Amino acid sequence: MKKACALACVFLLAAGMIFAGGSSEKATDPNVTTITWWAFPTFGNEAVYEKQVIAAFEAANPGIKVKLETIDFTSGPDKITAAIEGGTAPDVLFDAPGRIIEYGRNGKLVALDDMFTAAYKADVGNDALLSSCSDGTTYWMYPVSVSPFCMSINKEMWEEVGALQYVNLEGDRAWTTDNFIKALDAFAKAGKPAISVYCGGQGGDQGTRALVTNLYSGTMANAAMTAYTMDSAENIKALELLKKYADTGAVDKGISIVAADELQLYQQGILGSSICWGTSNAINYATDTFTQLSLPFPSDDGKPSLEYLVNGFCVFDNKDAKKAEAAKKLIAFICDDSVWGPKSVVASGAFPVRSSFGDLYPGNPEYALLSSWTQYYGPYYNTMKGFSEMRTEWWNMLQKILTGTTDVTTAAKDCATKSTAAIK
Numbered sequence: 207m208k209k210a211c212a213l214a215c216v217f218l219l220a221a222g223m224i225f226a227g228g229s230s231e232k233a234t235d236p237n238v239t240t241i242t243w244w245a246f247p248t249f250g251n252e253a254v255y256e257k258q259v260i261a262a263f264e265a266a267n268p269g270i271k272v273k274l275e276t277i278d279f280t281s282g283p284d285k286i287t288a289a290i291e292g293g294t295a296p297d298v299l300f301d302a303p304g305r306i307i308e309y310g311r312n313g314k315l316v317a318l319d320d321m322f323t324a325a326y327k328a329d330v331g332n333d334a335l336l337s338s339c340s341d342g343t344t345y346w347m348y349p350v351s352v353s354p355f356c357m358s359i360n361k362e363m364w365e366e367v368g369a370l371q372y373v374n375l376e377g378d379r380a381w382t383t384d385n386f387i388k389a390l391d392a393f394a395k396a397g398k399p400a401i402s403v404y405c406g407g408q409g410g411d412q413g414t415r416a417l418v419t420n421l422y423s424g425t426m427a428n429a430a431m432t433a434y435t436m437d438s439a440e441n442i443k444a445l446e447l448l449k450k451y452a453d454t455g456a457v458d459k460g461i462s463i464v465a466a467d468e469l470q471l472y473q474q475g476i477l478g479s480s481i482c483w484g485t486s487n488a489i490n491y492a493t494d495t496f497t498q499l500s501l502p503f504p505s506d507d508g509k510p511s512l513e514y515l516v517n518g519f520c521v522f523d524n525k526d527a528k529k530a531e532a533a534k535k536l537i538a539f540i541c542d543d544s545v546w547g548p549k550s551v552v553a554s555g556a557f558p559v560r561s562s563f564g565d566l567y568p569g570n571p572e573y574a575l576l577s578s579w580t581q582y583y584g585p586y587y588n589t590m591k592g593f594s595e596m597r598t599e600w601w602n603m604l605q606k607i608l609t610g611t612t613d614v615t616t617a618a619k620d621c622a623t624k625s626t627a628a629i630k
Contacts, residue, residue, distance in 0.1 A: 410465020
């Protein structure tokens with residue numbers, strides 16, 4: 207009996223070793239390159255699309271395996287920084303230019319210049335968009351889709367307080383600062399907040415910057431992108447206007463919230479508008495309780511200057527040429543494949559960077575409207591040096607202004623001085 211048990215144990219142990227050996231051999235197959243892809247939930251919170259496109263890519267490239275890890279917008283940036291510092295960065299990251307270009311400048315990425323062929327640039331046909339993927343000398347990000355940042359208003363609430371009459375609902379819906387002020391007066395009279403100038407952190411801070419710079423045709427940086435200009439006379443005038451209406455209650459002092467909170471308050475019908483709207487948020491914060499209307503930001507001349515989201519990929523330099531090439535194949539498949547490229551754009555809820563993809567949303571008037579706003583895309587300052595430091599200075603400045611601890615001019619000049627100093 208003991209001999210039988212011993213033989214059985216030996217047999218099971220041997221079988222286990224064979225099975226483990228086979229698994230280990232497969233995992234270390236020299237003909238298979240395994241790469242890791244980290245993705246923010248731009249394609250959706252359940253990573254359904256990412257898994258589909260990975261399966262298609264692996265079927266077309268049997269020598270490459272892709273491990274997917276999703277990260278969130280709250281803890282994700284810190285997780286990426288920790289991974290870079292710890293030498294455990296992923297091979298592929300799906301993100302936006304603000305962070306990606308900074309990683310490239312710091313020597314953490316693989317250059318993607320060979321992917322930006324003359325034919326590709328001609329297909330994109332937008333120099334400003336292409337420049338957002340570069341630090342001026344090297345391409346660090348390969349884009350897949352783009353969409354404008356804008357506002358969204360609760361149509362029924364604006365109508366209820368008497369403010370909808372001041373909104374342009376015709377054509378491209380461009381409207382003026384004068385009419386925005388009239389709308390704020392209506393909200394103040396009704397005792398309801400039209401918008402929130404959220405400044406509890408940097409989340410979604412492009413919305414507050416776009417609002418400020420549009421009101422009186424200000425800019426965030428000079429033309430040469432060598433200095434920040436939030437202390438210009440135009441921007442100071444806009445900040446003073448927002449402070450005035452924050453004191454009336456028509457503008458919520460969002461001292462303790464960021465864009466994600468503002469979007470929830472808008473979705474719940476507490477705020478009359480969101481100033482952090484876009485195609486993905488229109489999907490994630492949709493509601494059946496009121497009509498959501500997209501609007502460009504109000505401007506003094508009725509011609510807005512919009513910030514925009516560019517979705518794309520970078521490849522971290524993990525000192526492995528095979529992995530780098532495999533990573534570039536993955537992002538080319540996701541962005542350029544004749545089938546999966548358009549699918550990727552639609553999954554991101556945005557518009558294609560390639561003109562050859564055509565209209566991916568036929569019969570959708572809202573998307574036709576948003577697509578027409580490409581004419582209003584402003585200078586892309588998000589890739590400037592010191593951008594990350596500027597973001598911190600920006601929301602700190604808003605807090606000082608809205609709480610009244612510092613006057614507008616002093617706070618704006620301090621913000622500009624410190625932000626520009628970070629460039630050098």
